[in-house]
Amino acid sequence: MTLAAAGPHGFLSPTGVEIAFLLVGLVTFGAALVTVTTRQLVHAALWLVVTLGGLAVEYLLLTAEFIAWVQVLIYVGSVVVLLLFGLMLTRAPIGRSPDADSGNRWAALAVAVAAAAALVWVVVDAFRATWIDLAGEPAGTTRVTGESLFQNWVLPFEALSVLLLAALVGAIVLSRKAKATAAATATAATRTPTPGGGDAPASAGAGADRASAGADRASAGADRASADGDRSSDTAGKASDSAGKEGVR
Numbered sequence: 001m002t003l004a005a006a007g008p009h010g011f012l013s014p015t016g017v018e019i020a021f022l023l024v025g026l027v028t029f030g031a032a033l034v035t036v037t038t039r040q041l042v043h044a045a046l047w048l049v050v051t052l053g054g055l056a057v058e059y060l061l062l063t064a065e066f067i068a069w070v071q072v073l074i075y076v077g078s079v080v081v082l083l084l085f086g087l088m089l090t091r092a093p094i095g096r097s098p099d100a101d102s103g104n105r106w107a108a109l110a111v112a113v114a115a116a117a118a119l120v121w122v123v124v125d126a127f128r129a130t131w132i133d134l135a136g137e138p139a140g141t142t143r144v145t146g147e148s149l150f151q152n153w154v155l156p157f158e159a160l161s162v163l164l165l166a167a168l169v170g171a172i173v174l175s176r177k178a179k180a181t182a183a184a185t186a187t188a189a190t191r192t193p194t195p196g197g198g199d200a201p202a203s204a205g206a207g208a209d210r211a212s213a214g215a216d217r218a219s220a221g222a223d224r225a226s227a228d229g230d231r232s233s234d235t236a237g238k239a240s241d242s243a244g245k246e247g248v249r
Contacts, residue, residue: 024054024058025054027054028055031048031054035048036108045083045087049080052071052072056068066141066145
């Protein structure tokens with residue numbers, strides 16, 4: 001990025017680009033605040049789109065064309081869409097979510113203020129007496145960035161590509177192991193061995209057979225008890241008749 005030495009230009013005579021930069025910055029800052037303070041997850045994701053889009057506009061105003069389109073394509077077009085898909089796949093609540101507030105707002109605010117102060121101090125200390133020449137030749141175009149990247153930074157660029165590829169392969173391997181473990185756990189749950197031996201389905205079937213046989217035996221016993229009752233009634237009747245005859249004699 002081309003930097004020009006400080007000239008007669010000052011803060012009291014801003015240009016149109018600087019005014020637009022300030023206004024877009026205020027809108028982006030407001031959208032960022034709404035993103036982290038709203039309790040509706042979908043609204044937070046949509047306000048994050050506004051925030052990242054505002055940052056892309058800021059990059060365009062700084063003549064960083066390549067970074068601006070990377071911001072739009074990767075962050076707005078991929079990361080936010082991934083977040084929305086995650087919300088849909090996990091069936092997260094669409095309305096207000098009280099669980100989204102962890103109660104650590106003051107700690108988060110302190111960390112955010114400290115990080116912002118450190119970032120502002122580093123930027124101001126590094127570019128205190130320099131100005132970006134917005135009226136000169138654009139220094140952040142795709143061509144200039146590509147030439148600088150593949151001439152001076154080709155080795156770190158390729159190393160980062162290999163690192164991202166390794167992370168992708170590792171994520172795939174871990175997800176496959178997790179799926180295999182879940183499948184093995186489900187299979188073990190459906191085939192749990194019983195104390196008498198055998199698997200759960202077989203034991204369940206044997207138990208059902210035993211219960212059916214027990215019911216049949218109970219029914220047969222009831223029939224035998226009824227027959228015994230009938231025989232006892234006949235015997236009692238015969239005994240009564242015999243007692244009557246003896247009484248007559």
